[in-house]
Amino acid sequence: MAFVALGPQAPVASQKPTKTGRVALYLLLPGLFYLGLFFLTPLFSLILTSLKAPSPSGAIGRYDVALEIGNYGFALGQYAPQIFRSFSFALIATVIALAISYPIAYFIGVTARNRPLLKGMLLTLVIAPFFISMLLRTFAWKQIFSNDSWLLNTLKDVGLMGADSYIIGTDFAVIFGLVYNFIPFMTLPIYASLDRLDLRLVEAGQDLYANSFTTFRKITFPLSMPGVISGTLLTFIPISGDYVVASRDFLGSTDTAMIGNVVEANFLRIQDYPTASALSVLLMAAIVILVSAYVRRSGTEDLL
C-alpha cells in the first residue's frame, strides 16, 4: 500500500484487462506463495504467541496456548516510555534525515542532471555506506563517540564539552546513529522523483511571476512528494523497530531503549515470549495506523 508511492505516477486512464492479464496472474503466484509462507505464517504465529499464558508448571520460557488479552495491557503499561521513545526518535530522525537528504537529492537530480560523471560519483557516495556492514559502521561511531576518543578529548580541550560529560548512551547519540544509518533510504527515492522533474515546469513558474522560493514551494516540492513520501516511510518504519543503534552494545543505554530493544530483551533474555509478541503486534499496528493516516493525508489533500 505504502510503496505505491515509490513507482512512477499512475497513468490517468487505466489499461483495459487483456489476455496478458491472466499470464500476469500466473506470474504473480510464486510471489503470493512466498508472502503466504513467509509473512502470513509468522504473523499468525506471532499473534498466537502474544495470547499465550504461562505454563502451570511454572517453568521459565514455557507457555500454553490461551486467549490472554491481558498480555497487551501489561506490555502497554510496562513499556509505555519505550514505545513513546521509539516513535519520538523515529519522528525526529526522519525529519532530520529529510532536511539533510533533500538538498543532496536536489543537487544530484537537478543541479548535476547534465553532468553524468558528477552525478554517478555522488550517487555512489550516497550508497557507499551499504558496502560496509551496518553493525560495523555503527560500532565505528561508538568508538568515535567513546569517552576517551580523539573527538571527545578535543571537544573537552576546547571547552565545547564539560570534562565529565559524555555522548554514548544519550538521546543525541542514538538519534545521530539512526539518521546516519537511514539517510540513503531517504535520499534515493527523493532523488528518483527530482530526477524526473520536468525543469520546464520550473521555468514556467518563474515566467509566471514566482520567485525561486515560491517556485520551489509550489512546483518543485509538490512534484517531488512521491519521493518524499517514499523516503519518509522507508526511514520512519524501520527506525521505529530498530534495535541496533539504541542498544547498550552500540550507541544507546537503558535510558534510550526503544521497542526493538525491549522486544529483544523479552525474547532472548527474559524469555517472556507473550509480552515480546504483544509488543511486536502493537508496534506493527501502530505503524499501520500512522502510515495509512500519513499516506491518505498526503495522497488526497491538495498538495498546495
Place this chain on the structure above:
Amino acid sequence: MSADFVARGQDLELESIRKEFPGFVAVDDLDLKIPAGEFFALLGPSGCGKTTTLRMIAGLETPSAGRILIGGNDVTDQKPHQRPVNTVFQNYALFPHMSVEDNVAFGLKQRKVDNPQQRAQAALEMVELQHLAARRPQQLSGGQQQRVALARALVNRPALLLLDEPLGALDLKLRRQMQIELKAIQMEVGLTFLHVTHDQEEAMDMADTVAVMNHGHIEQMGAPEALYDRPKTAFVAKFLGQSNIFVGEVAEADDAKLAINFKGHRLAAPAARVEKTKGKVAIGVRPEKTSFHPEKPASDPAVNTLGPGTITDIRFTGVSNQYQIEIPDVGEITVFAQNVGKSPVVELGAEVWVSWKVEHSFGLADLPTGEEEVAE
C-alpha cells in the same frame, strides 16, 4: 506588489544581443525592434538561435552581451519573474498537480491580483474551456492544453507575449484553427506577440512582420508579402517557399535592369529588385511566376526564356500542379501551374520552354551555397 496591468502591449528592443554557448555562438549580435501591439514572427530552421533569443527575452537565458528593453525599460538584469513577459511554451508546461483553473490563476496569485479565480474563469471562457476548469491538464487533449497554456499567459496581460512554437504539437486542422483564433485574440487584446516558429506558412499567415533567422542572425525582416515577393538572400528565397535560382556573371547593368549571362542565356531582373550589380549574381524567380510552353516563345526583352527541356515529374497537389523540368546544361526548374483548366496539357517527357516576366525576377545579395542551390 500591486497589480500593474498594462492596458496594451509594449515595444521590445534588442540591442546587439549575443549568446555564446561553449563551442558555438547561438545568437550573433542581434538587433531587433518590435513595435507595441504587433504580431511578430521569428522564423528559422531549428538551431538558428530563435528559441535562444526568445528565452533571453523571457529571462530564462542570460545574454553574453547586449541589452533587452521592454517598453523602454532595461530588463537585461531582471529575473524571469520580474519581467512583464509571459510565455506559451512549446510543450505547454502546464502544472500537472494543479487544476486547469489553478494553472491559469497561478500568475495572478503571484502578483496578488484581486479575484484571481474569477479572472482565470474569464480567461478560460475566452478560450472556450470554462467547462474543463476543474480538470487536471493531463486529462485534456493537446489542443485543449494548448489553449489552457495560452489562457494562463494571456490572463496576466503581459506587455509582451512570447510563443515558442506553440502549435507544433497539433495536427494540421487544429493548427489552422488555432492560428485563426490566436490572431483573433491578439487583435482583440492588443498585446505584442513574439512568435517563434520554423513553419513558414504559420509565420506568414499570422504575423504582421516576419524576421527570418539563420545562424544566429536575422537574414531579412519585413511584411510577409514583401519577404516572399523579394527575398534578398538565397536562404530566405529557399526557406520562405520555393525558388528557382540561377547564378551568372553580370552581362549588363543600367538604371532599369540587370542581366546576367547564365550559360549562354540572358536572364534579366529589374534594377529595383536586385541587391548586387557586380561580379557573379544570383537571379531567382518563384515557381508560380514561371510558366512553360510547348513551342519556343518569341524573343521578348521583357521575358526571360530557358529551354528546351523535358518534363521529368508532374505532381498534383490539389489547387496546383507542380512540374519538374530538366533543361540540358541548365538543371532542374520547378513550375507551379494553377488547376484552372488553362494550363497546357502536357505529359511526362514532353519538350517545353520555360519563361517568366523580367519584372518577377529578383536578384540576391549572396550566392546560393550547397543545399539551396538549384542550378549553376
